Amino acid sequence: MQATYWITLAMCLAPALCFAQKPRRCRSPPVYTGGMTVGTQNEKLWAFGMYAYDGINQRIHFGEMGTYDNKSFTYNALMLYNEEVLYEINHKDKTCVKKALKSDFHPMEVPKGADFVSQVVLGTSSGPGQGLLVNNWWGDMPDKSGNYMFSVTEFGCLPVSALVKTKNFGWMTVSYYNNILGADPNVFIPPPFCKDAKLEVGEKVDFFSIFQ
Template identity: 50%
Template sequence: MRLLVMLTCLLAGCLAEKPHPCESPPLLTGALTVSTQNEKLWTYTRFMYDALGQRIRLMELGTYENKSFSHDVLALFREATMYEISYHNRTCKKKPLKTDFQPLAIPKDATLLGQAVLGSSSGPGQGLLVNTWTGDLPGKAGKYMNTVTEFGCIPIATSYQTSEFGWAVTSFFNNVIGIEDPGLLNPPDFCPDAEMMDSKVEPIDFLSLFHGKA
């Protein structure tokens, strides 16, 4: 009997499926922090993520170059447009968004670094099984490292190299699948008439959404 149990365990181990690159749920709401190696940027952000419509809303507080800021942005990638929103003044700044939409996903060419349990594996419900992946950024601009849950592909942390900040680390928490208020992924009623800012404005990349530099 013991031999049968041992053989069954060994067979289950052999047949266990290795982790594969995955894509996060297309609709997510949650919070995240962004911090950088050179301590130039830190933010706390509430986010809404819509991969179906390629829309992202970020409502953030943080510091950039030792100066505090608050920032509320709506990025509409299909329209190549970003709105910087001020409900207090009921105004919007409309800017060009010249970066492609990047879904929350593990690229197919990523390399698995390994699995780990966040918390404890001593008892049921005490830990969370996660997979960590690494690879090259587009154009060989540097390296990235992504950690997601084994079940559901929910983002946990992302690290990648940048020319301005060194390594930038994004940590996700309080993730909820779905969008509670889809209307927040549309421009407020006082925004549609906003004129696109002068084309001399620096094109906006993804990381600049977190500090309003562009």
């Protein structure tokens, strides 16, 4: 009887102990696609679009449309970090701008210097399938220019949102949705009209500079 008591007690406590553990830093799936929205504190920039992420070959492709200073725009960018090249693509005019890209590719993951903030449920945990368990992390930007808050799902480590302090816009918010594992490899290949594009001479750009 005493043995049964302790076994039963251990079974009851195990789930509570598991959920009480502090979430660990994680890395998102190596390849996936999804939608995203971007907004800024000073209300100068608002955009939405689609993106494709390939952490294995260090490639990111996204296309978006939105407004900047009350003027509408469309933007399509292909970042090939292994080649240190960024393509700004205009499918309508069939033009392509080729720029030098900084090679410091950062995988989609919770950064090493991030501190765990909280674990929350988006929606509700009162019913099955009605909520999403999310972990929130906080840290400093690599260049010490500001702070960020990054939210990922507890299961799968998929991005949910990011809040980043920028020099030109103040706080920038990014929301991710409709993530699908895998990606069409063709989205990472520059279109034929980019073949003759010449590399622009100038300072190398990075992921955040394309929003500025």
